[in-house]
Each structure stands twice: as structure tokens, then as C-alpha cells.
Amino acid sequence: FFFLMIRRPPRSTQSRSSAASDVYKRQEQALQTAYPTIIQNFIQLANKEDNNLSVLQSLVWGLGSFAKRCQQEVFTEKFNDTCAVVAKILNMPDAFSEDNAECTECAIGALGKISFYQNRGDSVSKEILDKFLKLMPLKVEPEEAQDINKMFL
Numbered sequence: 001f002f003f004l005m006i007r008r009p010p011r012s013t014q015s016r017s018s019a020a021s022d023v024y025k026r027q028e029q030a031l032q033t034a035y036p037t038i039i040q041n042f043i044q045l046a047n048k049e050d051n052n053l054s055v056l057q058s059l060v061w062g063l064g065s066f067a068k069r070c071q072q073e074v075f076t077e078k079f080n081d082t083c084a085v086v087a088k089i090l091n092m093p094d095a096f097s098e099d100n101a102e103c104t105e106c107a108i109g110a111l112g113k114i115s116f117y118q119n120r121g122d123s124v125s126k127e128i129l130d131k132f133l134k135l136m137p138l139k140v141e142p143e144e145a146q147d148i149n150k151m152f153l
Helices: 004-008 014-048 053-067 072-090 103-116 123-135 144-151
Strands: none
Touching: 014 053, 014 072, 053 072, 053 103, 072 103, 072 123, 103 123, 103 144
């Protein structure tokens, strides 16, 4: 009996949906606030000289994911540093060797995400898009290839 007295009446589907939407919006705002710090940590780790290839691959994949999910105002602060990490990987002397191909393709994917989701409409953005398109298609990393190919749909 006591339980029935304190129990809330069931919410309508619409109010549950609205509540879930509010929670999602608050979480997204918190993430947008946290992204610059997280991205900076990824960049610092990627710039370490003693990184092994799988760590570097994970970091550049993460930077591409942040480029996809960050609002432009948030990502702008880290745009140049993120592009520098990607360029560092793509410019390695053996970047396109069999041993480095997966890491390189994650960097190409990050370049694509930067060009699609963080395009500022300037000459730098055009250069990034041109470089990305010249490096396509991805052939070694199937998960990254699927993600990048979806951007063209």
C-alpha cells in the first residue's frame, strides 16, 4: 500500500522521450566542453617520439573521431595541431609500407573527417580535401574504409 502511495504516475511516451532528449543534450554539452582537453592529450601523446605503431594508429583514429563529432567552434582551437599529427604520419618515409598501412589509412580517414566535418571554406580546407581525395581509396583497414565510404553516401 505504501509503495502505491509514493509511486509516480507513469509518464507518457512523449515526456519520456523529452526527458531522454534533455539528458542527451546535457551530455553532448559536457562532451563539447571536455573535447579540447581530450584532443590536446591525444595530440601530446601522438607527438611522443617513442610511440609504437598501434598506439599512434589509435590516437590518429581518435583525432579523426573528434573531428567528426566536435562542433567547429570547439575543434578550431585544435585544428592545426590535429592536422600536424596527421601530416606527420602521412609523411613518414615508410608510411605506405605493409607494416604501416593500417596506421596510415587511419590517418587518411582522419584527414577525410577533418575535411568533411571541419571544413572552414578556406584554402587550407581545400588543400586537405584535395590531399584526402588523392589518397583514396582505402584498401587495408576495412573498418576505417567503411566509415569513410559512408561519408560519400
